[in-house]
Amino acid sequence: MKPMRQFAIGSALRIPLLLWTIAVIFPIVWVLLSALKSNAEIFASPWGLPQVFNFANFAKAWSSYHIGQSFVNSIVVTAVGTVLNLAMAIPSAYAIERVPFRGSALLHNVYLSAMMIPMVLGWIPLFFLLMKFQMLNNLFGLAVVYAVSRVPFSIFILASFIGSIPKELEESATMDGLSPYGVLLRIVTPLAMTGIVTVTIMNGIQFWNEYFMALIFMQDQAKYTLGVAMDFLNKKAQYENAWGVLFAGLSVSMIPVMLVYGFFQRHIVRGMIEGAVKG
Amino acid sequence: MIASMVQSKAQRAKFLAFCLLPTMILFAVFSVYPLISGLYYSLFKWSGSGAKKTFIGLGNYARLLEDPVIPKAIGHDYFLVFFKVLGIMVLATFFAVVLTQFRIKESGFYRVVFFFPNIMSVVVIGILWTFIYNPDMGLVNSGLRAIGLDGWTRPWLGSLTWALPSIVLPAVWAGIGLFMLMIMGGISGIPASIFEAADVDGATKWEQFWKITLPLVWAQLKASIIYIVITTLNGSFVIVQIMTEGGPNNATHVMGSYLYQQAFVNYNFGYAAAIGVLILALSLATVLCLQLFLKREKIQY
Known part of the structure; x- marks a missing residue:
């Protein structure tokens, strides 16, 4: 009796699991498939399979609708943002975690509580600040803002990774005559690599997907990142019937993150x- | 320890400055300063150009009290908070329990798939769901027609009553994976012996859920709820902006989308900053209340 009952429960529980799987996968697959359809097909059977695989939408989105430019912009902002963020967060996390100084706990708490405070209010002054620095409509300016906005998160994660590195390794390196800069660069950084990868990937996804700051700070179409370009294309597609192009664009912004x-x-x-948990 | 003894004090101070100062300065300029000057801006009437900045004290706050859109927007924010917390927590807890407490061989597969929406951009999610709700070719209306419920079809995002509830669904869809994993983390921290003992005593899975699992993952549930509340009050306007831009007729405006409109469409920067202060104050107050409320709940177990 018991195995039978177990089997029945197992099957019953799989129904909601499978339904949710479909609810998640179906829209994503649908975007990818729609990108391969012509406009006529999208209208005739919006939810059907494409008749032939047609990559024209991608070519059109890439060149005529500037998605190629936005793709490059997103890569630049993401790469510069993540590298800058690491340059700021690794030394700070190390000093807070391993170099005793007065106010170390206070500083750590300031960064931690910053994770709880939303930046919405800060966007208006930030807009004028960037304007003053001539960094409005500038990919580098956007990357700096992104990098700084994730400093608390990166310090939080990196501090916990650096905290788990055995102190003896640092000490023996110092005995061998390595300066503290050398310890940070040659001992701590390689040993915290798992944490650094985690932080980089997380920040990278965040920067790649960010939309609102890019919307406010980037004003030329040539400077749009993918998020803003998608929104722009979405609003434009309704007048130009460029649905296929829109789906190709959505695919271009989704696929790298999926990979x-x-x-x-x-x-x-x-x-x-x-x-x-901490945020 | 040895490291600090070998170095001179000056060298150590130099090293600390090297590690901490550049980050602190950039953080102060690009994070702390904007927040504080946001408070300051809220005391001015200002359309963006330097010359026309006039100090009006609490004038913007007085205007907040009279603006009919504000109570509506606050109501919409809390509507989203309530239904997102409800939807996400119920489904995420259910999936977490099913995937940890029952022997589901392919649970790794579900774990990976359910997390997909969490890595997608809100822009993509918003556009995707705008299509699902499209009056003519959208999935919802096509589905209703297919099962003969033509009368139920409507322009979901264009309807005064249905636009806001329609936004809850994508928000829940996008949120479940992360919180499911957080709760699963909590459950996997419960010693298996407790469940085994309960099995021996003849407690059903249902009883085990209420008496063991729920009290013991309370910390994770509480953290999840607070996280959803913060991100909703401060971030839900992104999906609103993409799906409806606050329309139709302000029916979906939340505080954040109204702030954007006031600042970057109408150029009322001072007033928009006051809205920003309101958002900050409300979200801090809500989190504090939740901390108290959820703490009291815990003692009952």
Whole structure:
């Protein structure tokens, strides 16, 4: 009797699991498939399979609708943002975690509580600040803002990774005559690599997907990142019937993140959970 | 320890300054200063150009009290908070329990798939769901027609009554994976012996859920709820902006989308800053209340 009952429960529980799987996967697959359809097909059977695989939408989105430019912009902002963020967060996390100084706990708490405080209010002054620095409509300016906005998160994650490095390794390196700069660069940084990868991937996804600051700070179409370009294309597609192009654009912005997720699944999940618990 | 003894004090101070100062300065300029000057801006009437900035004290706050859109927007914010917390927590807890407490061989697969929406951009999610709700070719209306419920079809995002509830669904869809994993983390921290003992005592899975799982993952549930509340009050306007831009007729405006409109469409920067202060104050107050409320709940177990 018991196995039968177990089997029945197992099957009953799988129904909601499978339904949710469909609810998640179906819209994503639908975007990818719609990108391969012509406009006529999208209208005739919006939810059907494409008749032939047609990559014209991608070519059109890439060149005529400037998605190629936005793709490059997103890569630049993401790359500069993540590297800058690491340059700021690794030394700070190390000093807070391993170099005793007065106010170390206070500083750590300031950064931690910044994770709880939303930046919405700060966007208006930030807009005028960037204007004053001539960094409005500037990819580098956007990357700096992104990098700084994630400093608390990165310090939080990196401090916990650096805290788990055995102190003896640093001490023996110092005995061998390595300066503290050398210890940070040659000992701590390589040993905290798992944490650094986690933080980089998490920030990278965040910067790649960010929309609102880019909307406010980037004003030329030539400077749009993918998020803003998608929104722009979405509003334009309704008048120009460029649905296929829109779906091609959405695919272009989705696929890289999906690939990264595939490769670094564990890092991402861990980083997200730890960030959320404290955030 | 040894490291600090070998170095001279001056060298150590130099090293600390090297590690901490550049980050602190950039953080102060690009994070702390904007927040504080946001408070300051809220005391001015200002359309953006330097010359026309006039100090009006609490004038913007007085205007907040009289603006009919504000109570509506606050109501919409809390509507989203309530239904997002409800939807996400119920489903995420259910999935977390099913995937940890029952022997589901392919649970790794679900774990990976359910997390997909969490890595997608809100822009993509918003556009995707705008299509699902499209009056003519959208999935919702096509589905209703297919099962003969033609009378139920409507322009979901264009309807005064249905636009806001329609936004809850994508928000829940996008949120479940992360919180499911957080709760699963909590459950996996419960010693298996407790469940085994309960099995021996003949407690059903249902009883085990209420008496063991729920009290013991309370910390994770509480953290999840607070996180959803913060991100909703401060971030839900992004999906609103993409799906409806606050329309139709302000029916979906939340405080954040109204702030954007006031600042970057109408150029009322002072007033928009006051809205920003309101958002900050409300979200801090809500989180404080939740901390107290959820703490009291815990003692009952």
